[in-house]
Amino acid sequence: MSDAVYRLENVAYRHPGRPEPSFRLAIDALAVRGGEVLALVGPNGAGKTTLLSLFGFLVRPAAGRLEFFGGDPWADGDRVVAARREAVLVTHHPYLFKGSVADNIAFGLKLRKVPGDETGRRTREALALVELDGWERRPVARLSAGEAQRVALARALALRPKVLLLDEPTANLDAALGMRMEALLREIGSDRGTTVVFSTHNFSQASRLADEILYLSEGRRVEFSHENLFSGRAETDGKKSWIEPRPGARIVFAGVRRGHVTCVIDPAAIRIAAAAGGPDGPGGANVFHGRVTRMETTDAATALVRVSGDLVFRAALPVQELEARGVSLSKEVLLRFEPEAVEVVGERPADGAKPA
Amino acid sequence: MIFRELALAVWISLKTSGLAALVASALAVPAALFLAGREFRGKRLILVINQTWMAAPTVVIGLLFYSLLSRSGPLGRFGLLYSQTAMTVGQIFLILPLIVGFSYTALRQVDRRARPTALTLGATPGQASRVVLREARFALLVAVLAGFARAVSEVGIAMMLGGNIRNVTRNITTSIALETAKGEFRNGVVLGVILLVITLGINILVQTGFRGRDRD
Numbered sequence: 403m404s405d406a407v408y409r410l411e412n413v414a415y416r417h418p419g420r421p422e423p424s425f426r427l428a429i430d431a432l433a434v435r436g437g438e439v440l441a442l443v444g445p446n447g448a449g450k451t452t453l454l455s456l457f458g459f460l461v462r463p464a465a466g467r468l469e470f471f472g473g474d475p476w477a478d479g480d481r482v483v484a485a486r487r488e489a490v491l492v493t494h495h496p497y498l499f500k501g502s503v504a505d506n507i508a509f510g511l512k513l514r515k516v517p518g519d520e521t522g523r524r525t526r527e528a529l530a531l532v533e534l535d536g537w538e539r540r541p542v543a544r545l546s547a548g549e550a551q552r553v554a555l556a557r558a559l560a561l562r563p564k565v566l567l568l569d570e571p572t573a574n575l576d577a578a579l580g581m582r583m584e585a586l587l588r589e590i591g592s593d594r595g596t597t598v599v600f601s602t603h604n605f606s607q608a609s610r611l612a613d614e615i616l617y618l619s620e621g622r623r624v625e626f627s628h629e630n631l632f633s634g635r636a637e638t639d640g641k642k643s644w645i646e647p648r649p650g651a652r653i654v655f656a657g658v659r660r661g662h663v664t665c666v667i668d669p670a671a672i673r674i675a676a677a678a679g680g681p682d683g684p685g686g687a688n689v690f691h692g693r694v695t696r697m698e699t700t701d702a703a704t705a706l707v708r709v710s711g712d713l714v715f716r717a718a719l720p721v722q723e724l725e726a727r728g729v730s731l732s733k734e735v736l737l738r739f740e741p742e743a744v745e746v747v748g749e750r751p752a753d754g755a756k757p758a
Numbered sequence: 759m760i761f762r763e764l765a766l767a768v769w770i771s772l773k774t775s776g777l778a779a780l781v782a783s784a785l786a787v788p789a790a791l792f793l794a795g796r797e798f799r800g801k802r803l804i805l806v807i808n809q810t811w812m813a814a815p816t817v818v819i820g821l822l823f824y825s826l827l828s829r830s831g832p833l834g835r836f837g838l839l840y841s842q843t844a845m846t847v848g849q850i851f852l853i854l855p856l857i858v859g860f861s862y863t864a865l866r867q868v869d870r871r872a873r874p875t876a877l878t879l880g881a882t883p884g885q886a887s888r889v890v891l892r893e894a895r896f897a898l899l900v901a902v903l904a905g906f907a908r909a910v911s912e913v914g915i916a917m918m919l920g921g922n923i924r925n926v927t928r929n930i931t932t933s934i935a936l937e938t939a940k941g942e943f944r945n946g947v948v949l950g951v952i953l954l955v956i957t958l959g960i961n962i963l964v965q966t967g968f969r970g971r972d973r974d
Contacts, residue, residue, distance in 0.1 A: 497871035510879035
């Protein structure tokens with residue numbers, strides 16, 4: 403693929419100064435095409451922010467190769483500064499320099515020696531994009547978290563980078579503004595041809611906005627969503643093992659594990675039925691009670707049902723079976739899945755344990 | 759004490775201590791920037807030594823430099839003892855740890871996101887360091903002025919390294935010591951008031967002029 407903006411080969415990163423076992427990001431192979439909108443999805447600690455920092459050249463890979471437009475940005479100091487000027491990161495809690503909104507937006511433009519009148523024009527344009535028209539002179543000390551996030555986005559947009567890196571871009575925004583910002587991200591990606599990489603916990607948001615979704619768990623690329631993704635310290639009886647993501651909510655799986663385990667359950671492998679008189683009845687391993695809090699269809703034939711109880715699960719079943727199984731919104735239901743349906747996707751030595 | 763003599767003592771105080779504050783700041787702020795931005799083995803030891811040095815009595819530093827600069831000392835051939843240069847050098851060593859300590863605290867209080875933010879917006883490492891310094895400018899100014907205030911009000915170094923030579927190395931504090939020893943308490947009080955006015959002026963400058971800008 404010759405049009406790759408980023409190409410990663412066996413890239414690994416470890417937080418400096420932390421002893422083993424410490425968090426480590428390891429991506430075997432990844433290419434991000436120009437103009438693509440890539441979503442990084444995963445739970446807290448999955449490595450999303452670290453990968454964004456690698457993409458923004460704020461941290462250097464400990465191993466492997468990270469190419470940017472076919473070259474190695476870490477080859478020398480000048481190259482890395484040039485690469486950073488093309489890939490701007492807006493963090494989850496962005497920092498605004500002391501001064502006014504305009505001072506902040508002008509910061510990167512001054513570094514790029516953009517003339518004053520052009521700086522003014524781009525500042526107004528960027529503020530209009532984030533719906534903060536006329537806010538140039540406001541002191542940043544008086545901005546709310548959401549406003550600060552929009553100013554930070556405007557500060558990045560004014561630079562017209564080739565790559566925009568956004569860490570949870572709608573996290574501090576209310577729902578309505580979040581939707582409008584999503585529309586803006588779509589526009590940036592599709593109309594301007596900017597490559598956008600953003601992180602989110604929200605799988606639906608990733609699906610709406612992204613051309614590609616990269617699922618991360620425990621610093622590694624995984625081939626599924628973070629739905630039904632649970633983690634905890636494993637205990638074992640020598641045949642089966644289990645974790646308790648919440649006290650009393652035990653997920654049992656096959657095999658012997660003793661570390662901190664992350665596992666996933668395929669929504670299609672979860673059987674669901676109304677709680678009263680359900681086919682599987684209460685009791686036994688991997689039986690969970692809950693209430694249907696959301697129903698949606700992924701395609702015409704499959705329903706995705708969210709069940710909230712001690713844990714939150716998503717179960718998939720054919721649409722035509724909903725009625726037969728007595729599954730409807732707000733209904734009490736029982737969920738059951740086999741230990742073999744639980745796939746362990748990550749394991750590291752438990753906290754305090756020595757690495758193997 | 760005639761007016762000219764008094765004015766000269768004030769001038770010598772401002773000149774030697776101002777120069778000491780400038781030179782010490784030029785050394786201390788980059789050192790604090792280095793210490794604040796990095797974690798390395800031995801950093802804690804450096805900070806402990808700095809804090810200990812901060813508490814060193816002025817006469818001890820005066821004595822140290824006296825032994826270095828006296829005719830029989832290793833730097834005696836430069837003939838610096840009993841000169842304004844000797845006073846300035848001694849004061850630099852007096853206030854260096856103070857400015858390092860205050861600047862280190864100031865820079866540690868700068869939001870840790872400031873530097874990566876500057877970098878991602880396209881700053882070079884040097885430009886990013888300047889951003890961090892700019893974000894702490896008020897607190898750094900306080901560190902420099904605190905250093906100046908310490909230098910201008912000390913008497914041990916000025917006495918031991920300057921020798922309190924009339925119209926040459928006699929500054930406000932050594933003048934106060936002399937006037938008091940002579941029983942001229944009125945002159946001593948006048949000089950003390952002048953010293954307080956200088957310190958007050960510095961504080962007003964900090965509180966009004968700079969703090970207002972820093973709040974934005």
